[in-house]
Amino acid sequence: MEIANLPISPSQRAKLLSAGYTTLTSLSAVSPFQLARDLNIALQEASDILKVMPEFTRSESLHGGNAILKGAQTAWDMLSEEQMQKHITTGCENLDTILGGGIHCKEVTEVGGVPGIGKTQLGIQLAVNVQIPVEYGGLHGKAVYIDTEGSFMVERAHQIAEGCIMDMLDKFRHHQKVILACQEQMQPNSFLANIFYFRICSYTEQIAVINYLGKFLAEQKDVKIIIIDSVTFHFRQDFDDLARRTRVLSGMSLELMKLAKTYNLAVVLLNQVTTKFTEGSFQLTLALGDSWSHACTNRVILYWNGNDRHAYIDKSPSLRSASAPFSVTSKGIRNATSQCKRVRMM
Amino acid sequence: MANKLISQMGLPPSVANVFAARNILTAKDALSLPEFELMTLLGMGLDQVKSAVERISEITCPPYQTALSLMEDRVRLGGHLPTLLRGLDDALCGGIPFGALTELVGPSGIGKTQFCLKLSLLAALPSCYGGLNGRVIYIDTESKFSSRRMVEIGENSFPQIFQSEGMAQQMAGRIIVVRLTSLPEFTERLQQLKLTLIQHDVKLLVVDSMAALVSGGNDTRTAGPKQHLLRWPLSFLKSLAEFSRIPVVVTNQVRSQSSNEAFHYPFQGKEKDSSKNFERLESHLIAALGIQWAHAVTIRLVFEAYSGQKFIKVAKSPMSPARAFPFIVESSGISLLNDDGFKVMGREINTIRFQGHNILEQ
The missing domain is CATH 3.40.50.300 (P-loop containing nucleotide triphosphate hydrolases)
Incomplete structure (x- = not known):
């Protein structure tokens, strides 16, 4: 999964890329503070970027039941x-x-x-x-x-x-x-x-x-x-x-x-x-x-x-x-x- | 409303300025880009773009009406130009509707122009005689408009009006004939028309014929590439009708059906080969402007002739079933032989027949 697909502004994307964050996995382990320092941006902005990410990865993998994954439904529930x-x-x-x-x-x-x-x-x-x-x-x-x-x-x-x-x-x-x-x-x-x-x-x-x-x-x-x-x-x-x-x-x-x-x-x-x-x-x-x-x-x-x-x-x-x-x-x-x-x- | 300026939509100045800087000035510019592309272009985050698009959409979106208030408007403003052919008027719920595109299609010489002439007169007549008391713009692309014939129709169908002093002149003076020969000319004229229609109290717009504009030259081959030239005039005519709430009547010619035009879906298979051959023997005519055009007209009246009789057929109409009425052309214009007509079923609705009018045989 590439950074390029994230719904963030191009300037932020450019900063991420130049700081070496190219894939989503590389972002997943980072804290907002760290990110803010690496990209030289405000803390708020950094946490916004990180907020976008989980939403995005979730829609990628919709497996499992509703207890396991929020917002999903089991096939049985759907049937009823x-x-x-x-x-x-x-x-x-x-x-x-x-x-x-x-x-x-x-x-x-x-x-x-x-x-x-x-x-x-x-x-x-x-x-x-x-x-x-x-x-x-x-x-x-x-x-x-x-x-x-x-x-x-x-x-x-x-x-x-x-x-x-x-x-x-x-x-x-x-x-x-x-x-x-x-x-x-x-x-x-x-x-x-x-x-x-x-x-x-x-x-x-x-x-x-x-x-x-x-x-x-x-x-x-x-x-x-x-x-x-x-x-x-x-x-x-x-x-x-x-x-x-x-x-x-x-x-x-x-x-x-x-x-x-x-x-x-x-x-x-x-x-x-x-x-x-x-x-x-x-x-x-x-x-x-x-x-x-x-x-x-x-x-x-x-x-x-x-x-x-x-x-x-x-x-x-x-x-x-x-x-x-x-x-x-x-x-x-x-x-x-x-x-x-x-x-x-x- | 598509050309509304983004700068006047009350977006936060910081956002509006970015839109302006990227040369996205109107709602059309903004909304014809996918959201993602817009983000790249503007260099803004998803949330900002989303809320901006939401705002632009809300303002661009035309207001809604309930069908009930639509009905009340219709009753208040009147909604039809009666053709005074009783059967046809009943079938169309009162006549040619305002705000919609009505198409007359049929072989040459069957009476389409006669019908248009009569309609023009009706729209020009004072309201006490059932007319609309307005002007008429008649776009004549085939130089078929005959004022002598029109006055003749008038004299024979409304003798009381046309015999009084100066009335014939006044009525005919309300009908403005525009002679055009090419599509670019037509397109140009249409744009000018928009204001004229309102300023001069025009109550009817006739284009006779639309097909002549496109088919100028050899049209035996594919009609495809030429058809797209009509897209703009088509949607413009529709919006003219809508916007000024007048009936727009256009005529369409016929051409012979070429052998490789099979009009069925893949899933229907080839089961109907025999019936198709039969059909092909019987009718070889189809409307000159193709299926895309046919989708766009609201009402289609087919003029056809078979077994020595002429018929007007309501082939497409959102408010009535397909029905055919036998008619003759008289000195007073078209008149129906009976007002009940008969029901038309199935494929017959869309076929255009033309036979049995060979003078030599009679």
Whole structure:
């Protein structure tokens, strides 16, 4: 492990190197006093440097249980925590099935597809569904909707909220108690009031909003989903230096991953498609390149299969790759009408 | 807000000065660098850089709105330019939406320009007749704009207005036609437009056609390298629409699909070879501007013709399902044959058909 990787200022790094501290191990045994004398810097500064170091080495080796290492979890604890988690339903049972119950919290899910397939529809649907009250089996959370393309239509959100409420009331019509308990929440307008909408006009703003979200989420409790529609648009329009684009994007995805973990929420990124020349033919693939494809936990591709819209799990650490039909109705995303169960495992 | 100056963000002077000294002046400069690179460049510690970036982000980040307040705004300010084609207006929740990019795509001669002319008139009409009572900027790249035809459409669809003295002149006077032929010229004009739109109460911006700007010359080969030239105008058009809350309508041409463009994902395999051949026989047209462009438009209306009939198809829209309406072009412009239309399913939504209009056969 080299000193060069430590997150300290270059002047400090230069001093460390010239004093002969080249590796982390050489730093680990030194006391702040000694370091301050060797580098000819203030004691405070020296102890700051040493403070940076353990944090940094810890993230290097994440083995062992929580009793052994602070901030870590055993796999068993993670499992039970996972089982406690509720998922955000997409409104389409088949889609929920292949997603393992819906969109997962603490994970970054990317959804891509050709224009007009229903990405924005799914985004709006999730922003609505996350608000289903606990009594109705939902999460009763709020939603952050980051719109980079201007395609969020509030009229449509209202329609989808109405559709969602109608279906919920229908499903729970025998539970009068539940219906009475959350009469107030089950209004389309109160659904709309809990969608925080950011309209982004450049990639700078997109980065800014993601950096700022940490603070925003600390103030606004109960946000359970962040939807970015689409993550691609500005990065595809006006970024010339592709190498830098990749680094900025990966910084952004790390930040999102961190938000998802810290605030226990789901992050859904909508992505566009592009064509790629592989093995002698043009094929569709999601935009932003190969290194970006590592940035998200799950990747779902929406595509046309004959006359039906289908969703395909392209990448996931825990789910089998599978496809399921869905349809976009006036109420929102629902099961495909033509056939009830046609989930295909691959 | 990307160009906000860092010196005015209330950072501690010592930090702000370092930013200035390293020539990182705007939020854009600072935020498009990874944190680590920023540290190296500024020679500051992680904590300092982090808090500076946090501060810059907070200020650069646009304020949020709840969807509810968005809805209230929409109701208050009005949000649509009605096309007066009832079926289409219903499908689009009231007409061409403000603040969004609407694209008309279809083969030549099918009626895209007719539709644009009618829309221009509608935006210019006084509000008591269902118009927006504003000016229109019509960017004509193919020299297809015909004022005679426009007045004819006006006379036939709104006789009561156009027969009164001086009204035709007043209406036509509100429509400003800009003739352009090249993309650089277009880019330059767009920048000037930003202020004009607000100062002169412009209510509609039409670009007819966008594809002509790019495809000038031979476009039979890859459209790829040329497409990137459109990136800037594209996002600028979108932000113009958003910023001045007007509808922006652009038209797009079609080109024939070349044989090696297979549009499916690797995981779908080659199962649909037979159906693909069938499809290729039936439709060889695709929109001239490629998939990246298609992603960026909010609403796409496809104009197509088959079995002796012309159709307008809502192919992409965030608020309505795909629906097609048969139409004819009359002296009063485009009119729908029925307002119910019919549902379109699956791949048909994106195909553009053009056949059955051979005059010799009729």
